[in-house]
Amino acid sequence: MQGTDFPPLKNxxxxxxxRGLETEHAPVWxxxxxxxxxxxxxxxxxxxxxxxxxxTPDLAMEVTLQPIRRYTGLLDASxxxxxxxxxxxxxxxxxxxxxxxxxxxxxxxxxDISKLSPSxxxxxxxxxxxxxxxxxxxxxxxxxxxxxxxxxxxxxxSYMVEGGGTKTFQKSKTWxxxxxxxxxxxxxxxxxxxxxxxxxxAKAGAQLLQVFDSWxxxxxxxxxxxxxxxxxxxxSSGVRxxxxxxxxxxxxxxxxxxxxxxxxxxxxxxGGYDVLGIDWCIxxxxxxxxxxxxxxxxxxxxxxxxxxxxxxxxxxxxxMCEAFRKDRGSKGWICNLGHGITPGVDTEDLRWFLECVxxxxxx
Ligand code: 1CP
Numbered sequence: 115m116q117g118t119d120f121p122p123l124k125n126x127x128x129x130x131x132x133r134g135l136e137t138e139h140a141p142v143w144x145x146x147x148x149x150x151x152x153x154x155x156x157x158x159x160x161x162x163x164x165x166x167x168x169x170t171p172d173l174a175m176e177v178t179l180q181p182i183r184r185y186t187g188l189l190d191a192s193x194x195x196x197x198x199x200x201x202x203x204x205x206x207x208x209x210x211x212x213x214x215x216x217x218x219x220x221x222x223x224x225x226d227i228s229k230l231s232p233s234x235x236x237x238x239x240x241x242x243x244x245x246x247x248x249x250x251x252x253x254x255x256x257x258x259x260x261x262x263x264x265x266x267x268x269x270x271x272s273y274m275v276e277g278g279g280t281k282t283f284q285k286s287k288t289w290x291x292x293x294x295x296x297x298x299x300x301x302x303x304x305x306x307x308x309x310x311x312x313x314x315x316a317k318a319g320a321q322l323l324q325v326f327d328s329w330x331x332x333x334x335x336x337x338x339x340x341x342x343x344x345x346x347x348x349x350s351s352g353v354r355x356x357x358x359x360x361x362x363x364x365x366x367x368x369x370x371x372x373x374x375x376x377x378x379x380x381x382x383x384x385g386g387y388d389v390l391g392i393d394w395c396i397x398x399x400x401x402x403x404x405x406x407x408x409x410x411x412x413x414x415x416x417x418x419x420x421x422x423x424x425x426x427x428x429x430x431x432x433x434m435c436e437a438f439r440k441d442r443g444s445k446g447w448i449c450n451l452g453h454g455i456t457p458g459v460d461t462e463d464l465r466w467f468l469e470c471v472x473x474x475x476x477x
Contacts, residue, residue: 120319121256128191128259132322132366132389132410134446140435140475141190142468143261145370146454147181148195152461154180164211165203168196174246175253182258184461188468191258191322194247194315198265198326201307202274204239206231220277220285224296230303236310243311244318251319262320264311266327266371267304267345271297274304283332290341297341305345309352316357316365324368325349325387328453331373338377343384346371350386368412372453378404385409394452398437410446411438415467417451420459424466431470444477 123129127141149155155177158167167173174195182192199209202217206229210216221227237244243262251260265273272286273279280286289297312323330342350367357364370391371377381390382405390409392401394416401411419430438447449471455464 120251121254123256123259123321125190125258128322128448129366131446131448132368134388134407134410136477137444138477139472140438140444140447140449142449142471142475143189143191143193144181144451144455144464145193147189147193148177149455150457151455151459151464152180152184154184164197165200165209168200168246169242171242171246171249175250178246178250178260179253182254185465185468188465188472189258191261192250192254193261193263193324194243194250194320196243196246196263198263198270198328199273200240200243201264201270201304201311204231204234204236204311205274205304205307206234207274215273215278217274217277221275221300222285224289224293224300227296227300234307234310236307236314240311240314244314247315247318247320251321259321260319261322261324261368262312262315262318263324263326264308264315264349266325266330266342266349266369267301267308268333268342269327269329270304270308271301272329272332283329287332290337294340298344301341301345302348305348306352308349309356312349312353313356316353317360317362320365322366322368323353324370324391327369327371327374329373330371330377331393333374335376338371338374339380342371342374343377343380346381347384347386354386366410368448370412375401375404382406382408389448391450392452398434399440402438402440402442407446410448412448412450414450414452417453417455417459420451420455420463420467424463427463427467428470431467432474435471435474439475444475447475449475 127137131141178195275286366388368389369387375396392413
């Protein structure tokens with residue numbers, strides 16, 4: 115909990131970049147950096163179920179630290195090992211991981227909302243995440259900051275309604291268009307749980323907080339404003355006010371609304387986040403033009419470039435660094451991929467990516 119003595123932080127690059135400040139080189143981390151592309155991760159997973167790793171602080175810490183150890187001095191942040199689907203679990207839904215998410219009993223109609231727990235005590239249901247964060251923050255020994263996270267309400271809503279991953283979003287969109295008022299109520303209910311969950315993570319020791327709206331790009335600009343935006347604003351304002359009420363400093367808030375680059379001006383203006391993540395479908399110069407100086411940016415190399423070999427990686431990183439640094443030097447950019455790293459990437463190719471970022475983003 116807050117007040118726990120943590121080792122002093124030795125690398126605050128990402129905290130400075132998130133506040134729009136100058137950094138010696140762009141801080142870099144990789145979404146899904148603890149994952150199946152790492153042999154040491156697969157080894158842990160061979161003898162432990164996915165949610166067992168999430169629920170066991172020793173194991174969650176171990177896999178969170180794996181990429182930090184392997185890429186010593188090259189990664190500027192860690193992200194707690196967990197999943198966005200722990201929130202639907204805390205709300206009373208059963209979720210299996212085999213190997214993708216599967217909900218045996220999804221929300222088929224608004225009548226099913228009554229199956230959710232009427233109120234969620236995150237300090238009880240998600241205590242294991244808070245414990246993992248506190249323990250991992252100590253285990254990091256101040257080497258790099260620790261990021262906490264949650265899924266965005268629209269993305270979680272789609273899993274809860276579809277019962278798993280989907281290509282068409284047919285069921286979740288049926289809800290939006292057939293039951294708009296019930297959908298909005300459910301989205302805000304998810305948002306309230308996310309607020310308490312992120313507040314708890316900050317109190318447990320998370321030094322930045324990221325909201326993953328992986329399916330934001332499935333919504334039209336109108337529907338994004340109508341359905342996704344209010345719950346995203348609810349999260350940023352709720353986290354800020356609840357932490358402030360307890361006299362706890364608010365960590366930088368990052369929003370990654372994948373595929374919703376059309377919403378960058380709106381989110382920079384009204385989202386309430388310090389950093390906006392961007393995917394690879396927008397040029398960094400254009401993204402900066404759209405958001406002005408209001409927020410820092412995070413991104414945005416296409417993760418599949420990591421399959422293109424060392425030359426392709428170097429050329430792409432050099433171009434990306436030039437674009438993010440154009441006219442503003444090293445201010446307000448956190449380097450990352452434009453989405454999570456995938457299981458087939460060669461660990462040495464990721465190392466090369468990180469080395470190139472250090473080289474080409476240096477002042
Ligand atoms: O067998 C395994 O180990 C399963 C693979 C895996 C991993 C490594 C899953 C299942 N989740 C995770 C960890 C995870 N998930 C992290 C850990 C921290 C890190 O980044 O290192 C994080 C941040 C997530 C977040 C997450 N889970 C998102 C948002 C980010 C994104 O990639 O868009 C989403 C959409 C999920 C759902 C999920 N969990 C797992 C899978 C395979 C999926 C996606 C399935 C689908 O495409 O619908």
